[in-house]
Amino acid sequence: MSIENIPEIYLKKDEPIQDLFVYDFKMTNDVVKSKVNLSMNMFSFLQVGKKQVHFADASVIVNKEQSLLIRKGNWLWTELLDNDDIYYCKLLFFSEVRLKAFLEKYVNKEKGLKDEIPFFVIENDAYIASYLDSLSKMSLMPSNFNDNLLSVKFEEIMLYLITKYGEKFELYLYSLISKESSPLKKTIESHVYSNLKLEEIAFLCHMSLSTFKRNFIAEYKVSPGKWLQDKRLQRAKELIEKGDLKVSDIYLDFGYSNLSNFSIAFKNKFGISPTEIVK
Template structure:
């Protein structure tokens, strides 16, 4: 699956660098774990549908009752239709320069803080709903005061979030200008029990698959496929020993696409079938 460079693919003039950008995003079919290189920090104001995102060692899922502020970087996005046959969100992008200017103007400093999470979950309310309604890409295209108006909209939502969430939001904003990169091992080990493929974990580490495999083997002294399989099968054994879950309940979460392959791998490792553990 190709990597999407966002927001650049939405720009009408590909040669223009923007500090703030709005895009009305719509689609009529589900997208699962698309690879996104996000070059600007971004508000995702979801209006219809569901969204799940993975970044390095963490993931989060939201519906239309919530919005997200996402840190720039490599993400895996899953966007799902809800009861309606459309997915719709408004995307509001801003550069690190714009963020630094804002922090200089309204807070005491702009030093980077340690990052706790690459995303901030926003609970939608009446004010945010009104803000979203005022945020249309058509309003901010080639008009005399479009740029100035968009800058005011950016300050408006940022100031409202500071009012709503206080220090928690301010600390998050500072983390967006941090130059720290998630360590390789943290990203790998945070996804041990996910159902992500090796290629997807490599992408979250900002590596090609071949580089990831080489780096992994140097770090862990075993190939990544074998290491992950052993860890996930051990987790499966623990879940089955709990007595509440069957193999059919867990094989997808353990990273297997079908029950038969999971059962075979499990028996090869432990000498018994998953059904023998459960029973």
């Protein structure tokens, strides 16, 4: 799977990256867990469809009723069409320089950070709908006027969200300029029970698969494949024993492509098949 460098892929050849710009993204096919290298912080104002993002130590899914502010980094994106057979979102990218200037101008105070999270969920409302409509109309204006107005529009949405979410949003903005990264162990253990492949977890750790395996063994003294399989099978066994879910309901959630492979791995570990537990 190739890596998409965003926003670079949205630019024309030899076009420089601006520290603030808008891009309308549309597609007519589902895209599942594409690898994205996001080099700028980004608002994703979802208009039609659903979006799921896997981060190093978290994941989030939103529909057209919500939008996301996402920090730069390596993420996995899943974008799904709606009933209209289209996916559409308006993306607003901004640099760290632009963010620092905003914070100095309007907040201008240090914030203590407890936890760094890679995203902030925004509930869409009438004001945001009107704001997005105004961004769309800007494309009809002269480019020099457009650049100046976009600077004002960036401050507008930031100030509105601070008013709407208060200190919680301010703290998140400050976290975007922090240089700390998620530790390897935290990233791995956040995805123990997900259906992500080793290659995908390695990507979230900003590592090649070989480097990830080497670092994993140094940390856990066992290969990542065996460690994850044991953890996931143990969790699957617990769910089956509780009787809340059928075997056919869970095998995909633990990274198995079909029920047969899951049943074989389960029996190899526990000596009985998952269906025997149900009985």
